[in-house]
Amino acid sequence: MMARSWKVPALRVASEEMLHLDLFRFIASIGIVVRHSFEFFFPAATRSALPSGLALFVDLFFVISGFVIAHVYQGKVGTVSDYGTFLQRRVGRLMPLHWLTLAASIIVWSVFVVLGKAGNHQPSFEATCIAETAILLNAMLTCGNGISFSSVSWSIGAEMVMYLMFPLFAWAAVRSRLGLLAAASLVLFAMIAVDLSQNSVDRSWVDVWPPFRALPSFMIGICLFYFRHKVQIPAPRRMLLLSLTLLLISMITHTHHLISLGLIYVVAITAIAADQEIAPTFVKRLAPLGQLTYSIYMWHSLVILIVMNAIADKLFHAPPGLMVPFCIVSWLIIFAVSYFSYFVIETPARRYIDGLGRANKRSAADVVVSENEGLRRQTG
Template identity: 85%
Template structure:
């Protein structure tokens, strides 16, 4: 008697209309992982001086998030009931994994404290600080020693602020698309002026208050959706590759953050243009990986903390050559945990929360492929 081979569930894109954007989300998540892992190849004293441009991949998340949310929900948040359903689905997409990784982070750090290995960067165990992090308020408030568990969740908090404001953006878009574009441009200029006035260093954009940092990029994403049909770029696929190359160069060198931010927007524009044409076979094959973006983003820092920081760097103090092995192991664990998390934890949890309060329940497979539940956001 033959036994059927067990097959892993396949990742699927939510829509064939945004294949380049899907792939960009995955690339951005990998960029954040690289940023947080490669610092361990350098002595601790030199790490603060390393280029920090890869952190601006979070701003690419914000742009894509604005585009995707506009694609799915514009015209569907006009009543309190629709707005409530919108927020319920956003909570279902973001909060279960946020709470799970927060709990896991608390457990891991508790172990470090018990072993006397917490060091000087121990997150605050104050109940108020943990509660604020659980509610994603750590993006807006500073509590205790200023270090919170699940530190990457700051960008998720900024995303939630954008979701709360989305009906306002949708209303503005209906009134005047050009007006929304002008408002987004003014918001960007205002944030740049604020950044330059508050932060004296060249690479300072990452220090902008998270909701202020997310605002112009999220609004630009919405505008890109509205004006997508008018974006005409010759050979958009090649231009996208060129823009991504220039962006990466700027990120890994000591280039002013505002230049890299401008390149982030150029990459997003060319990706939207590329999605208006037929996607190459390679893009079609890799685009489903974009579904793992949020999982990778939320799990990576915890895996790197344990494998590269605690074990390789602190416990064994390995050489850069051996650290490569620990880095590869970390990346494999991150991908495996993210894949498992997406199908076994996030999707069922999202299905359950979506069905609360009499909302129409959907099958897990429908949730996986539904374009109504995509996430642009995430975050360094």
């Protein structure tokens, strides 16, 4: 008997209603990867002066997250039990990969320390600092030397704070959607005021305290869900392409971050408008890549640290021309590891955590698609 051939599992979108948003989640993750890899094409002394606008793609994550969470959980967090189930699923989605990448980062940096190659930017090995990172408090607190393992997890900590607050937003939306929109606008203006008063023009929005940075974008995402059918834009896909182009230009130049932030909101709004129409074929084909967004985000910094920083930059002192193949190899590794991680690590872990404490546990397949089915059942 011939051995059964092994097939690569296929990515699938969670909902046909958010294809453009799914695609832009993936685009945002690629933007973050580009931000952290392209700095090695420049001398170390000049890297701090490079435009940091691509880092604001994280704020697009916050907007889309607010939209998706409202889409899935509207009317489903009204009791303590519902709230507990909601948080359980959020923990199942975020924490296993966070803990895995944290452990991997500790191992990698330990090897650097043993080899005497840790340099001046090694994270703090203090037990308290590692514990704070493990429970995502590194987004809110400063410990040790101020550098933590799994540095990108700062945004996951901010995201978790948004999840803790979500029932409040859902309650406000039930009573007055216009009131929630007004509150989101006030929060945005307040955070802009904080940004302008405390942060320099060169850095601006990326230095806002993470929960404060996430709050207006997450709230705006929730509001966009409730007002999605009122978003009417002529030729939305053309406007989406135009707004994305303007956003990228602002990000790769020294345009003030608040302008880029405004363009992020425009991109999100036009993507939602585009999702009101039938998506073109290329969007349908690429949208499933949005499922890899979290994997790419969590793994990319570790891969770049090893391949581009330690090997290419520190070991080979690679000039820009030689850095190109190292960059390509890094991107290929990131995609491969993320694909493997999504199917082999994240999905089984999510199934397990989602099923904990259930008196009548559903099958693993039912558990893992529970939120996806919730998305499909939404009719708006």
